[in-house]
């Protein structure tokens with residue numbers, strides 16, 4: 001009897017290590033590779049940054065599975081580990097062959113944030129709020145405007161009165177209203193949290209091109225976009241991706257199970273969002289039936305994750321922080337979005353593998 005491969009070995013400590021493992025695993029599996037190198041930005045250690053695409057399965061298939069990692073930068077520690085695990089997994093390759101589907105794995109949609117341990121990109125943009133139609137000006141987000149100064153105070157750690165203001169807001173409006181105000185997405189405060197940007201980000205444009213070239217002629221496209229930071233530690237929540245459409249939610253549950261949640265009906269830990277990645281797939285592949293989930297793995301409790309994001313934004317807005325505080329905040333960000341423990345990685349890998357196999361089976365029937 002052969003030993004089970006250690007799932008933790010597919011995960012990496014840095015973006016550069018993750019990229020190396022991904023390229024090696026894709027090559028070993030015989031997948032085709034295409035790299036889109038960022039034209040200007042560099043990594044935390046000066047390394048090049050790229051959005052890499054590995055393509056395999058049946059090339060001319062009518063059905064395509066897309067698995068994306070690192071849409072939220074630092075969250076790529078998790079998604080990259082899942083992709084590397086799947087590329088190394090003979091059972092997944094066998095299932096892909098049996099179903100006759102094509103597979104595209106998009107590694108590090110936001111490579112800058114992955115390398116620099118930020119959730120946002122090189123322009124402080126939350127990519128998963130950036131997939132919007134910028135031709136029409138975005139609606140102002142009055143709820144965010146009200147909490148912006150509270151969220152990103154002048155000093156860090158925040159003064160006691162700041163924490164008291166936030167506690168009072170949550171006490172009077174409720175935690176769900178606070179989460180919605182903070183995280184739904186805003187386009188007015190470039191120095192704020194969950195900023196959707198003022199135009200399509202580099203990653204947005206590149207991803208749309210990848211989806212168009214790989215997916216536009218398919219009959220069906222499925223997407224698993226791997227995230228971290230919400231929900232109980234190690235639990236993968238399958239969050240419906242798509243417009244508010246009961247038939248599409250039903251089809252997504254037929255692929256991934258009745259436990260697919262939706263922020264349209266309040267069943268998700270996520271607040272309702274704007275400018276989400278599925279818009280790119282709908283635009284790039286208008287003729288395809290689209291079925292997608294955000295696979296969201298819990299890490300720390302929500303207040304700890306939010307505090308990490310607040311500290312990170314405070315740091316990004318100021319050049320003057322000392323090296324020790326800078327390093328501490330970077331470390332806090334990594335810990336908030338990547339639980340560097342074998343048990344967490346094993347839980348993540350098991351659930352990601354199930355979701356990927358469900359997607360293959362859903363597409364293939």
Ligand SMILES: [Zn+2]
Nearest residue numbers: 072075227228
């Ligand atoms: Zn995310």
